Amino acid sequence: MEIMNDEKPRIILTEHKVVNNFPTGPTVFDEHFEVKKFKKKLQIVIVRHDHLEMEFDLIGIHPFLANTFRRLMLSDVPTMAIDQVHILNNTSIIQDEVLAHRLGLIPIRADPRLFENKADAGGPVQEKETLEFELKIKCNKDSSKKDSSRAEDMYKNSNVYSKHIKWVPIGNQKSKFKESDVGPIHPDILIAKMRPGHEMDLKLFASKSNGKDHAKFSPVATAFYRLLPEIKIVKQVEGEAAYRLQKCFSPGVISVRTEGDKKYAVVNKNHARYDTSSRNVFRYEDLKDTVVMSKVQDHFIFTIESVGALPPEAIFKEAINILKDKCFSLLTELNS
Amino acid sequence: MPDLLKDINIELFGDPMFYQKPVKEIEEKWKLVPAFLKVKGLVKQHIDSFNYFINVEIKKIVEANNKVTCDADPLFYIKYTNVHVGTPDVDEGFNISKPTTPHECRLRDMTYSAPISVDIEYTRGTQRVAKSGFLIGRMPIMLKSSNCVLSNKSEYELAKMNECPLDPGGYFVVKGQEKVILIQEQLSKNRMLVEEGKWGIQCQVTSSTHEKKSRTMVFHKGNKYFMGHNLFTDPIPISIVFKAMDILSDREICELIGVADVNKLTPTLEECHKLKIYTQEAALKYLGSKIISKRYASSIYQVKTPTAEARDLLATTVLAHVPVEKFQFKSKAIYLGLMVKRVIQAQSDKKFLDDRDYYGNKRMELAGSLVSLMFEDVFKRFNYELKSIAEKTIPKIRATQFDVVKYMRPELITNCLVFAISTGNWTIKRFRMERLGVTQVLSRLSYISALGMMTRVNSQFESTRKVSGPRSLQPSQWGMLCPSDTPEGxxxxxxxxxxxxxxxxxxxxxxxxxxxxxxxxxxxxxxVASIAIHSSEAFLVFLNGNILGVVTDYKKLINIFRLMRRHGMISNYVSIYPSFLHQCVYISCDGGRLCRPYIIVQNGCPLVNELHITELQKGIRSFEDFLNDGLIEFLDVNEENDSFIACYEKDITQQTTHLEIATFTLLGVCAGLVPYPHHNQSPRNTYQCAMGKQAMGTIGYNQRNRMDTLLYNLVYPQAPMCKTKSIELSNFDKLPAGQNATIAVMSYSGYDIEDALVLNKASLDRGFGRCLVYKNSKCIMKRYPNQTYDRIQGPMVDAQTNQPLWKHKCLDNDGIVSPGEQIENRQVLVNKSIPSLTSVVPVPGAAANNSVEYKDTPLGYKNVEPSYIEKVLISTNEEDTTLIKILLRQTRRPEIGDKFSSRHGQKGVVGLIVEQEDMPFNEYGICPDIIMNPHGYPSRMTVGKLLELLSGKAGTVEGKFHYGTAFGGSKVEDVGEELIKHGYNYQGKDVFYSGITGEPLEAYIYSGPVYYQKLKHMVQDKIHARARGPRAVLTRQPTEGKSRDGGLRLGEMERDCLIGYGASMMLVERLMVSSDQCEVDVCNQCGRLGYCGWCNSCKSSGQVSTITMPYACKLLLTELQAMNITARLTLSHYCK
Structure with missing residues (x-):
């Protein structure tokens, strides 16, 4: 396998396996961790960012560190989620436990940084630990709309949505938070379906915890990274084969250039990033050896999909803080 | 030269002008299958058969036994003029009944039955009385049969009756339990069967009519031919039987047998001359001497001479199905002659032997015919009892006139039918038939298990015999019985x-x-003259095993017959086929034949075309129209074997007579769940068939209204991504049992060896594999003859705190638990107490009921894991006693050790539950729900699972369901193309990153959604350990089994290990100290056991010493003593 001529550590995607390909010079893999060097090498490029999702590149970093951030975001950054449900009445067909489970999975808008972890599970409700909600709803016949057989028209409150959950402030919470700061993030999550006569009267208590405890406390839908793909055409591909080659990659990765009556494939600069590593070239015997697909091992394309309680960048920052805290506590452990 | 070639070609292959165009494939012709199922339903066999019984056969039975007379009074008679089975109702007391629904019966533990009423005419004294609508019993009614309230109801109406519209019906509700009468497979009746027997080749016929069942055999022994029958003590030479049937001349006997080589018969014919039997009279006399004498001679019948009796039996019992009128034995003689011919033919040529495993020789006995046997038997008994009551009562002189109606109690028939269906013991005295396990409780583990049970066929063959024939797959099962779905073992x-x-x-x-x-x-x-019967041109025509006549142009007969059938002039289900071997044309119209629809092909062209199918899709045409128009016909196994059937249009040739409708109908309902079964190793499909019945999911739309003893539900069931057409047809996608799990085929952690699965904890948190387990607890409030009754009291209150006791914490004020409460081990569900005296009648005038003493018999909850109370039902059952049913619920999330399986017979337990961050993830951020070890594939060869994953993955990215229908389904190329379209690898393998190190994995991981079933075996139900606990009374050894909190046995083989290792003290500890250690006093003088340091036989305490031994040993010694055997022990100091 030919080496791509630069100093980046790579993996090469061959037909049946992933092969490591290190340059002759030193890489992040060989280096002794040193903050100064690390600071100099580390590069963060934010590619895409909105209130729920974010894509950024983390360049020049050892995979263990990148993975640590990913792991921390998944399971150590805390959020608030409904943890206890007091069922005063539930005559709907959905079982109490299942209902409680469903309620738990509803993302809650509340800044977890303003709360503390619950000290003891059976203890009293405290304003700095717990958010209280109420879900009180009853399904009735709706006589206003006639001539309809849709459940939504025939009955009032036939669908229980997350918007029906109402926040009940405890203690000073009323002054501390605005009404818009607390509540379910999405108003239209279907919790249950009811029919006339069904009723729910629930008290919900949200507390702070992390994804290790239960997936509902995880602040992200998912957080992951991938390595930057790089594609290099090593043999010129012409004519019909060029179009075939183009189809083997994600759209935009390869374009076909015309020069005179010759058509040949070229890799679009900076667009290989969006290749999905599908490796479909290996389907064609004649194209197999014309491309080398590689990935840069110290270039991580991170994607953070927040569930909404925290903005994605805050999640990442929280993860860094947690790592910091963990290091500190390890150091103090070691020193004591 | 080219001309020459052309000529040769024409000569060889015919003129190209007449070449057939390739038959165009009829697309969507499988749509006929749903059309078929719409008319027939998946369990139509049961319902059809029961309908036939209730509407037709019951009338015939009553008509055949319509008169009861009495010897005591010649004037007395009861005559049944009509019988009618009503619609199901329940007796609400005071002779008021109201219509009921099956669901009410299920909940209230009642029998879903309808009154059987008759119109009778009888004499009371000299008066003739007529009564109509008189109740003689109650008939359990099959659900969805013509008399059931559910028949022909819309989905809405069914929902109103709390019934699932997808429920197939076809079972009974007896005492609140759903019972299925399994289809019983047996050898067909009234047919000749030539096979190798005890004395070589024999031809046997099991005749069966309404009155008689008998078996007649013709076999060759020595050099003579004999007829054997269980009426006669010895085999009877054939010639004598013929003579007894008034065929006196030897020549005619030979003609009737119709064998060219008469010499073979000579010794048989000689027998007559040896015994000097020349007349019918003499032959019958001979037969009469051979009749097995009855043990008790019934006095009622006038005693017949042996000759007359022999004649009677010959007419009615020997070959009972061949009708004999006025002792004209001609037809019976022809039949017997043919039997002999078959034996002779088979002797010279083995191909004349029949195969008893061949499905053309089998009949299925269904609910209708079984219930009709039972009903006929009990109805006869009912009449017999009436007769004997009349005989006993009429001669007595009484004040009131004898009114037989008063003695016609409906309980006899009701109880007999209910008992038979609820126990499954089919005892029919007049045929000396005794069968066990005919009915089974309908398994409601999942929808498929219920459906699978309805299509089950039980063979009468005993499972202990070691013959492979009946167990092996028969070629004639093709299309009739599923080749995959059979249990193991x-x-x-x-x-x-x-x-x-x-x-x-x-x-x-x-x-x-x-x-x-x-x-x-x-x-x-x-x-027909005897000689003509066996002539080479003549074909014998059989109808249901009886000889009808002779035909010369059999082709014409068959063609006319089929034409008439296709035109609907006779029933669709009559079959006709020629047998060139036997020179016969067989026509069958009896019940219990397996048959199946085919598209008719004429002149190499299927009659069904695109147009018909579009009409079908538009709903203009129904399946019945196809039948009526003669486009499709039903073939039974025998006729199928006389046809050329093409599987696909491309296979059609000039000879083809029929075309398969859809190839996937070869499989049954359970095997239909497997995607791409044609890519799997066949045992894997069989395993899945067994496992699909254990998968939990949904059981019906009415599952929340049911109160079963055990019910498993999945919290979030899903329809599979990779469907099959059978899944849609069986409505499995509407009542699924499983979830689409994203699996990654890779090894992880070592906790995945031996098929163990690694599960993602976050998936479990989000609801994967979560299930609900419902159990019910029941109690009955009895009333006793001494005017006392059970009572329920409210919770007991602690005197100090004024709070209910912990035990009674969940009780309401009425003493029954309240719904929604969590109940823990040993808490009380119903605080019931029963009176301590129930039989003693209280002395009148003594203190009233309040002095009655009560004994507490609370209904407790016994399970280490707590449950919630789902609901409580208080009602009355059929005996009008109060019934309390409590439904308990548990929600379980998967834990290590729970069993899961894919749809390819790949089961495994959860070996490890891993945090999401430790799971591998791909470039899309997807991490699998399940990691499966790749070692599961090579030895099992379940390629279907690989394909399921691939098409499931393509389906998810494309947003559609893919099909994995047997012998069809989405092709790998197309699926791969779809994956490429969405930027995935065409092989389904993705780059994955390790969740632990964060680096990319070396291998590409095959990953995608696969449908996983959660099986009912869960750790929570099986986990068990004990330190101390109860012991058996007799042996003082620890009890056995989880339910009795038993010990774990150190068995023989484990013991062997310890002996081999030499751990003798360990052995003593395990086998004695920890089990049934016991101190006994042994007298060293006499060697017997003593007590308290005293030997009772020596009357001394001098030599008594105490030793330790297992109690079982002590028990043995005392038991031996009880048998007058003394075992003496000799003691010595072991350290000497």
């Missing part, structure tokens, strides 16, 4: 399942068929 191959399109016939009236055959050129057998 004991019942392997004996319990089978019907294929998707199989229909089982019911009896059809013979008369129109006989008329048709006569009109089509058959000579009646009575008109």
């Amino acid at each position: 004991e019942a392997c191959g004996l319990v089978k399942n019907l294929a998707l399109m199989t229909h089982i016939t019911t009896d059809i009236d013979e008369y129109p068929i006989i008329r048709l055959v006569r009109n089509a050129g058959m000579e009646d057998i009575g008109m």
